Amino acid sequence: MRTKNFGEFHIRKWYLQVEDTLANETGVLADGDPVRKIVIGAAIHNAFSGRFVDDLSAWVRESAALGEEFGKRLNSAIGNAHVASYGKACIVGAAGEYEHGNALLTTVFADPVRSAIGGAKAWIPSTGKRGSPGSAIDIPLAHKDELYVRSHYDTISAMFADAPNPDEIVIAFAFATRGRLHSRLGGPQAP
Incomplete structure (x- = not known):
């Protein structure tokens, strides 16, 4: 049994990954500010490991506190920059179900993060899987206010x-401060 150290959860570890892209793949320097991408993650004990639980609604409700903490950690990491796009993900350990991870990624979890970045209108792309220590995951990114802004379709890879x-x-929650460098595919522009 793990001692709860964050509301209804036992968090073993927090993660922070920051990358700044100054030039695109061909070496052409940024058309404006560099792209800063941030991933914040938490390794959480899965209280449902090894068993089927019919009702996960209590965990969904409790995930709001996690969202608030993710928002605080993001604001600490991002400084004066602004979030332009975001995405979320989960990796569930082998003794758990993929559904256990999804219970922590609902709107209840995401809304406090939206508030922390000053509001956001678009749904948040997400992904997940089951994995073991060291598993990598590609977290999709999309514009925070307008889903169909092509310049902000992106991905960040994270490994814990x-x-x-x-x-x-x-x-994990991922954020970017702008769209891709030298995006030129047309479509709606960022609001």
Whole structure:
């Protein structure tokens, strides 16, 4: 049994990944500010490991506190920059169900993050899978206010070297400060 250290959850570890892209793949320098991408993750004990639980609604409700903490950590990491796009993901350890991770990624979790970035209108793309420590995941990104802004369709890869253990879930939120460098595919523009 793990001692709860964050509301109804036991968090073993927090993760922060920051990358700044100064030039595109061909070496052409940024057309404006560099792209800063941030991933915040948490390795959380999966209280439902090894068993089927019919009702996950209590976990969904409790995930609001996680969203608030993710928002605080993002604001600490991003400084004076602004979030232009976002995405979320989960990696569920082998003793858990994919549904356990999804229970932590609903709107209840996401709305406090939206508030922390000053509001957002578009749905948040997400992905997930089951995996073992060191599993990588590609987190999709899309514009925070307008889903169909092509310039902001992007991805960031994240890896959590020592998580998830079989009885854990890694939840992650990814953010970017702008769209891709030198995007030129047309379509709606960022609001």
